[in-house]
Each structure stands twice: as C-alpha cells, then as structure tokens.
Amino acid sequence: MIFVTVGTQGHFDRLVRTVDEWAGKHGRTDVFAQTGPSDASYRHIRSEQFVDPAKFREYVESASLVIAHAGMGSIITALELGKRIIVMPRRASMGEQRNDHQMATAKRFAQQGRIEVAFDERELLDKLDHLDVIDETEPLSPQASQDLIASIRTFIRTGHVDVEAHRLRYDQMALQNCRSSVPSARREDTGLDFVRSSVVVQIPGAVGSEPK
Amino acid sequence: MLQTKVRQNDEALSSQSRANSPKLLAVASGGGHWIQLMRITQAFADCSVTFVTVHDSYRNQVAGHNFYVVNDANRWRKIALLKAAAKLAWIVWSEKPDIVISTGAAPGYLALRLGRMIGARTIWLDSIANVEQLSMSGSRIGRFADLWLTQWPHLTRPGGPYYAGSVL
Numbered sequence: 070m071i072f073v074t075v076g077t078q079g080h081f082d083r084l085v086r087t088v089d090e091w092a093g094k095h096g097r098t099d100v101f102a103q104t105g106p107s108d109a110s111y112r113h114i115r116s117e118q119f120v121d122p123a124k125f126r127e128y129v130e131s132a133s134l135v136i137a138h139a140g141m142g143s144i145i146t147a148l149e150l151g152k153r154i155i156v157m158p159r160r161a162s163m164g165e166q167r168n169d170h171q172m173a174t175a176k177r178f179a180q181q182g183r184i185e186v187a188f189d190e191r192e193l194l195d196k197l198d199h200l201d202v203i204d205e206t207e208p209l210s211p212q213a214s215q216d217l218i219a220s221i222r223t224f225i226r227t228g229h230v231d232v233e234a235h236r237l238r239y240d241q242m243a244l245q246n247c248r249s250s251v252p253s254a255r256r257e258d259t260g261l262d263f264v265r266s267s268v269v270v271q272i273p274g275a276v277g278s279e280p281k
Numbered sequence: 282m283l284q285t286k287v288r289q290n291d292e293a294l295s296s297q298s299r300a301n302s303p304k305l306l307a308v309a310s311g312g313g314h315w316i317q318l319m320r321i322t323q324a325f326a327d328c329s330v331t332f333v334t335v336h337d338s339y340r341n342q343v344a345g346h347n348f349y350v351v352n353d354a355n356r357w358r359k360i361a362l363l364k365a366a367a368k369l370a371w372i373v374w375s376e377k378p379d380i381v382i383s384t385g386a387a388p389g390y391l392a393l394r395l396g397r398m399i400g401a402r403t404i405w406l407d408s409i410a411n412v413e414q415l416s417m418s419g420s421r422i423g424r425f426a427d428l429w430l431t432q433w434p435h436l437t438r439p440g441g442p443y444y445a446g447s448v449l
Contacts (some may be wrong), residue, residue, distance in 0.1 A: 076312055121338040141313025141410045145320070148449070167357075173413040177433075183449075209449065213320045217430075217446030221324035221404060224428045225303060225380055228402060232430075232443035 072132035073102035076140045077119060080107035081165055084157050087190045088136055089114050091197050101128060126150075134200065136193075139171035144184060151208030155185040155196050306378035306401070308333040308369075308392040310353060310385060313410055315339055317384040320448040321406065331376050333369070333392065347376070354387045356417065366391050373399060384408060390418035397425050404428040409447055411436075 073088050075081035085102050086109070092100045093113035100114040103125070107118065120128065129135055129146050137143035139158040147154035158175040159165035172188075179186035185203055187193035196203070212218060224230040305328035309318040315334055319342065322330075331347035332339075340348050349372050354365040365388050373381070373395040381396030382404040383389025393403040405426040407419035412433055414420070423429050423441055431437060432447035 078312070122336075123338075123341065141408060142311075142316045143313075145313065145316050145448070170410060170413070174410050177412040211320070212323045213317075213448040214446035217406075217432075217448065218321060218324045220430075220445035221321060221382070221406075221428070222326070224402075224404065225305065225324065225328060228427070230428065230445070232445045 070128075070132045071097065071100045071134045071136065072128045073100065073104075073114070073116075073136045074125070074128075074143050075103065075105045075138045076142060077105055078140075079159075079165060080105050080109070081138050081159055082107055082109045083163065083165070083190065084136070084138060084193070085109065085111065085114075085116070087157075087193050088197070091194055103128070134203075136197075139175040139178075139186070141174070144178065145209075148183065148206065148209040149211060151206050153185070153203045153205060155187055155193065155203070157187045157189070157193050302327055302329045303379040304328065304376060305330050305380045305382060306333065306373065306376055306392060306396065307331070308381065308383040308389040310388055311335045311339075314385045314389070314408060317406070317408060317448045318382075321384075325382075328380070331372075331378065333372060333388065335388065351388050354391075356387060362387065362391075366395075370395055373401075380404065382406070385416055386418050390422050393422055394425050402427050405430065405442075406448075407431045407436075407442060409433070409449065415442065 071088070073085055075084060085104050088100060088102065089111040091097075097113070102111065102114050102116040103120050104116045104118055126146060129150050129152055132152060135143065135147045135152050135154040137147070137154060137156050139156040144154065144156060156175055158171035160172070161167060161169045175186045175188070178184050183206070185196055187196050220230045220232065305325055307318055307325065307330055309315045311334065331349070332343045333349045333351060335351060335353035337350050349368070351368045352361040352365040354362040356362065369388060369391050373392065377399060378396060378401050380402045381393050383393055384406050385408050389405070393405060396403050403426050405419060405422045405428070407415050407430065409432040411419060411431070415431060415436060419431070419442070429441040429443065430445055431442040432444070434444045436442065437444045
C-alpha cells in the first residue's frame, strides 16, 4: 500500500494529482491519499480529506511507501515506523503555504539523506519510477536524542542546564566532518552566561530543591 | 495483612511523590508540533503533566494526564487568537504550573507568556521544521523563555536560542 498525506493546513492538489496520474499509468490500485481541505476528486486512488491521529499512524504502519508534503508530522511518523518516505515541499508561490519553509526543511533533510525529496512533479514521478532504489530505513527510537531529553530534564529539576557542553560536542563533530568553519568565532562571545537571573529562583516543591 | 500495608505504603509514596513533583504545562499546536512534543515526554517523567493542544483527537495519546483543547490560533486569525488566549489564561490560572514548555506555535507562545506572569519557569523548543530561521513565535519568545532552544546548531546565537540536541 502507498499512503499519500498532505497534513491539515491546506490543499496540496499538485502532489496528490501527480500520484493519481502515476497510479493510473502503472495500474496501481493500492494507493490511499489524505488530501486535506480540498474538493478535488481522483480517478485512480482512494482519498479522504482528514484521518484521525490513530488512523493516520495505522496507514503509515501498513504502507510500504509514504508520499507526503514536507511537514514534520509526516516525516517523523514515517521515520519512527521505519518507512520509506518521499516528500515534496509546498510552495508559497502556488498558494500552497504562506511561506517557503517546507523548501528549506526539505533541502536540509535531503542533505542529511534521511528521506527522499522531490522538489517538483517531474522529480516525484522520477522517484516513483525508480522505487526499488529507495532503501528501507532503520526505525527511529520513539523519543528525542538523549542529549535533548537530559537537558530539558535537568532544567526542569534544577533551573540550570549547561547548553554550552552540547555546543562544544557539536563543534567537535563538525570538526570531524571537516566542516569546522562556522562555530569557533561564535564560541568566544557566548561564554557560559546562559543562566538568567530568573532561572536561579528555586520553585518551592520542585524536584531537586534541597530538603530543609 | 502484609499486602494491605504494602499497598498503603505504595499509595502514600505515590501521593507523596505526586505532591512533590513539579506541575508542568505542555503546550503544542497540531501535526508536527504535537508529534515533537510527544518525542520529549520522557523529560517530564518526574512531573505532573497537563497537556494543551488544538485537536481533541490527541487525547488518547496522553491518557491519564490532564488534557485541554484550545482554538488553533495563529496571528492571522485574531478572533481565534483572542479565544485561545482567554482559555489559556484560565488554564494557567487554575493549573498554576511550575513549568510551561512548548514546541510551538501561537498557543505555546501565549502559554509561555501567561506562565511567566505567574512565575513559572518557561521552556521553548523551536520546531525542527524551522531550519533557515526561527519561527515567528520562536524568535519573539526569547525574552520570555528561561530555556530557549533551537534544534539546529547553525541557528544558535549568543544569548540564545541555544542548541541542546533535536527530536530526531
């Protein structure tokens, strides 16, 4: 099954229409699309405007391929369930979104190689025609990076967190990847002055406040 | 007999730990914002959590926690924004959270500002979707966020936002 999804924020008929035509041409009858607030109808694929979150996850789970707008909900769900995903970003110039932030998201994720990105209909058709070369991905763990979890947790408990440590670690990673040009200049002026005065106030009863 | 005593101890322990655990208000709009919030819930393990979002259909994902729905507002829809602000003010006032955290967007911005007014600690985690610049809410929340985070190292600046990892 192929699951197409465009989120809830607006129509994205350009994406669904392209997949509909491809399905017709290749005799695929196992395509289901969530089309958002759109009145368009399709000849070769089944569609619904909206599906609830539980159903949404079920569709992704049972799909062998997800085709989506470049929305984080779609991308993260597909990655969590280890599904192959092709995204096509919405464009502001076509009235598909207020700004082009999906273009930026898509570009960045394409560089990282986590997902397949088609920037227009032609590229989407090309990727669909070469489905066999898209690899399955390892499912993502259900929670964020341990760095992030630990930082937020520490901050909740104590009102402090040393975010600079993460920056330095990132710098080292960047150096290893031979992309060391950016952060060194920044490091000097950030210092360790992250903790704002308001943060230092301990909330009575908060976990981590010392027992009297 | 022994069992009863153990259970009483357990109950005493859990109600005690609940009384001591910080009250956290976690706010996110729909879609990607909500999914990113779900990916950091492990960080709230020690807290008594109340969730606020914009669709009732998310309720089952956080069963057992307090759950509220507000209008899906953005800065283009003034009336919805006012309604959301009024409801959030009521939620913040009645829950009196120690901490307010949000992954965006507009309702989270409002919740952090309201939380600040009652002395709550505030955390903003800007969406990973914002890779070229912070979201509108995310860039304006800096002054009101005690912990102000982006998920992209190249968007950090002296004084914030800071980078401490991402939801992926």
